[in-house]
Amino acid sequence: MNIRLIIAVLAAKLASFISRRFGGRGSSLPGVVARKIYPNVLTELAGQVCRGIIMVTGTNGKTTTNNMIASIMKSCGFSLVINREGANLITGVTAAFIRHADWLGRVKCDYALLEVDEASLPKVVKEVQPQLVVVNNFFRDQLDRYGELDKTVKLVSDALQSLPQVHLVLNADDPLVAQLSVTTGHKASFFGLAANQRTDTGTRQTREARFCPRCGCELHYRTYQYSQLGTYSCPHCGFQRPTPQVEGIKVTTGNTGLSCLVRYSGGETAMSVRTQGYYNLYNALAAFTVGYLMNIETRLILQGLLRYKPAIGRMETFRHNGKPVLLNLVKNPTGFNEGIAALVNIPGSKNVFMAVNDNDADGRDISWLWDVDFEYLAAYQNDIEIFVCSGLRGEEMALRLKYAGVDLQKITVTKELAAAINEVLAGPGETTYLYTTYTALWPTQKVLCGLAVKEDLHAESLSPLS
Template sequence: MIVRFILALWAARLAMFVARVTGRGKGSSLPGKIALKIYPRILKQLGRQIKKGIIVVTGTNGKTTTNNMIAGIVGDNKGSGVIINREGANLITGVTAAFIRAAGPFGGLHADYACLEVDEASFPGVVREITPDIVVVTNFFRDQLDRYGELDKTIALVKDALKKLDSVRLVLNADDPLVAQLGRVTGKPSVFFGLARHPGVSGTGSAAREAKFCPFCGAELAYSYYQYSQLGNYKCPGCEFARPQTDVEGVDPGVDGMLVSCRVRFRQGNMYPLQIPVTGLYNLYNGLAACSVGLLLDIDMDGIRSSLAGYLPATGRMEKFLYRGKPVLLNLVKNPTGFNEGLSTLLSVPAERVNVLIAINDNDADGRDISWLWDVDFEVLSGAGEKFGTFVCSGRRAWEMAVRLKYAGVREETVTVLEDFDQAVRTALEGTGDMSYFLATYTALWPVERILSGYAQRERTLPESVPSISGSVKSVR
């Protein structure tokens, strides 16, 4: 057993070295695949060495951002080693590779915590090997139907796996009924986070609603307002199911350029200002989830706020570049809800004219079925035609993306199809706009990011930290 463990470890480390030297991939999944093939119990054996706690983040959107925020808070305030799959390799192979990367030559680990984002479909398999102390669930939306199947199937996988866990605490999105139900159906102790009502909420809306019916009695849910998609304030008229009281809530949210902000209110009544250097109001949900985990770990709010004020986005999560003095934003898109929020951000960016690149692939990791593009509300772009310099469609399904824009009402003369990523990136950067906005599916993201990095400078400048506050909140139970 020891021989196979060491053999698996070194075979994986060799694969990481080869990937780094050849520049072929980031070595984030293949090493784990090799190690698990040689010694299937390697993740379990490595996971047992974590001293203080394992935190797992799952859900459809926001996993990478939330997990990286949590890892930053833990690392900044606990002064201990943190294992993390930072770039979003969230299958069991990627999780295994993250542990192997942190391990010593004979498999020894010196880390107090592990912060892991885990794909929803992989969640049951991962938590059979490692036992999480805290599980965060961000949201549930339709995503890659050809891979996951219907959303009910995905939720059932997570729910059934949670029921089998002992001594786990849940951090749940109160505004998503599909997530909030997990506290009740699993019986696990839960902390709920959400956004309060604000002027930007909607009483109705045309965006896709994933949860129209009560998960307990089947009656149609009644909403007093929506944040976006099915997230909002809901109540079932047929039973007692309703948006739970929040333990951590964002009040008066706002977006100012590359900053999102709110006041964080706790159930005890304490309230603190929060700023995070990201764009898109939906990122406040990620920040509130990270706040909730920090408080469960007895980190005071000063430390949490300071860490989030210094957050740097991961690759493609509203990552900012500069090209000849003009800003460029790079954003991952993978399902209708996430794409709609990306378009909402596009329409709100402080630029008079924007060049847009949309890179669509249909590889296995993206999902072969691209019919979901017809569920994205591209029609919002047709009403703001003067805001856009050019639309460049790229990737394996560039022509299908161009057709979708045509039927959305985007003027044909503004759309260019360039399947080659290098040509597409250069064309978008050289367009007439005063900024560029890139949207890419998962396997298109990495080549686009690599090419963009060759032409533009990645911006790492952070805004000034928010002022210090007096007092602290120690924990939410």
């Protein structure tokens, strides 16, 4: 019996209770406390997982992909450790195990599903040995924290290379991700979308990877999905999009979600998810690939994906006075651009809310807002009744909209968050769409839960393709 482990777990559970009692979430603090008392706590707890550990990393979609995998695993009856709320630093990963452990530090679970921040991946894999690692994409994100994109890619590549054995699940459509199969030397399975699948309207996005990650020559793209994701090849060294083992075709979008056919070695099958946003198809395909590699029945994989419910701020849906309300986390140009594309393609008139903070977790440098294609949004402003800007940097958000060409009479700045949310919900639009950066997300969701009804779509409301 490890007395230090027991003391660390007890103290961490107490810290979690106190944090929640005083309005906190307790998603990271228990990890901080436990690691101070016993630095080996994560290694000890993770070593008790019975069947295996799966990690998800990359810039966008970590929380959604991890939770989609969890939904699939639950459809099979597996017990799980998961950092569901997106606390993805090493303290949050530790806290997830502590939450599942009993008072003696015993963990009983089949699998651990861990969303891991790209910059934290090197630290986490030193203490936890995953069997599968999913890498979704690489985009510029919080330059003051991560630095330039090539630094992030190298951090992840080096961390994966340090593992003695692991199976990678990689996005074939992102050249920065696809290269990892070569740079790490590990076995990889690929997922992606077939060319020319996008039927909705897209923004004029910045391409994060114009140049071949192997030789530095300019990549040739036959088609784009969004940002640098697409069908690419290098005319100099021959590097090109690998053939995915799991590929989405015949994409359709609806009011309640997304559907496509999935082509894989077992044939073709219809897949549906109850969430908006074209980018969520990549998250679903990644989760499908994990299920396929684990030899889970296709029927159970599809069932799990259909039962997936969006996490907080991941195209979360509400109703206010009978009108739909959507809440979406935005944290970098690519994610915001995709959020704008989702907004523009919603029929009818809209009210728009944008809360921008610059706390440490958001990134102090908000210059990334000038890389977002708000000019594209301004071109569709006839369908938007009001823009309400809030948060610590609400004025800068309003200024960005002004220079994008949005009518100033439509823009208001309301610093107090609850007042701003009430204001946008009272707008005349048929749909209200709320964008928030990370530290504004939980306060916004808390206010929304007091004013609107959170929707719980039933699986029957979105039938698979026939």
